[in-house]
Amino acid sequence: MTITDRYVIVLAALLLGTSVIFAWTGETRINLYVSVFVIETLVVNQLFVWLNRRARAALSVVERILVVCFAAIVVAEVVRILTG
Numbered sequence: 243m244t245i246t247d248r249y250v251i252v253l254a255a256l257l258l259g260t261s262v263i264f265a266w267t268g269e270t271r272i273n274l275y276v277s278v279f280v281i282e283t284l285v286v287n288q289l290f291v292w293l294n295r296r297a298r299a300a301l302s303v304v305e306r307i308l309v310v311c312f313a314a315i316v317v318a319e320v321v322r323i324l325t326g
Contacts, residue, residue, distance in 0.1 A: 245290065245292060245293055245294075246293065246297060248290075249286070249290045249293065249297075252286055252289075252290075253282075253283065253286045256282050256286060257279055257282065257283075260278055260279065260282060261275075264278075273315050273318070273319065276311070276312075276315060277312060277315055277316075280308045280309075280311060280312045280315075281312070283304075283308055284305060284308060284309070287301050287304070287305055
């Protein structure tokens with residue numbers, strides 16, 4: 243099994259486990275789902291630093307997009323809280 247295969251399996255298992263936990267607890271807030279998924283993906287990306295150069299380059303683009311999405315969610319929540 244290659245390192246890329248392990249990366250995909252770990253990320254898929256982690257996101258599936260989180261989805262099952264959220265479904266089991268009855269969570270319905272989509273912003274919480276997206277925020278947790280983004281954080282988990284960023285953590286897994288940092289744990290798999292030994293991927294080859296091309297894979298790391300692709301993941302760095304994905305990480306930037308995920309950070310922007312996470313920042314947008316945080317800003318939207320702050321605006322929602324401040325406007326009441």
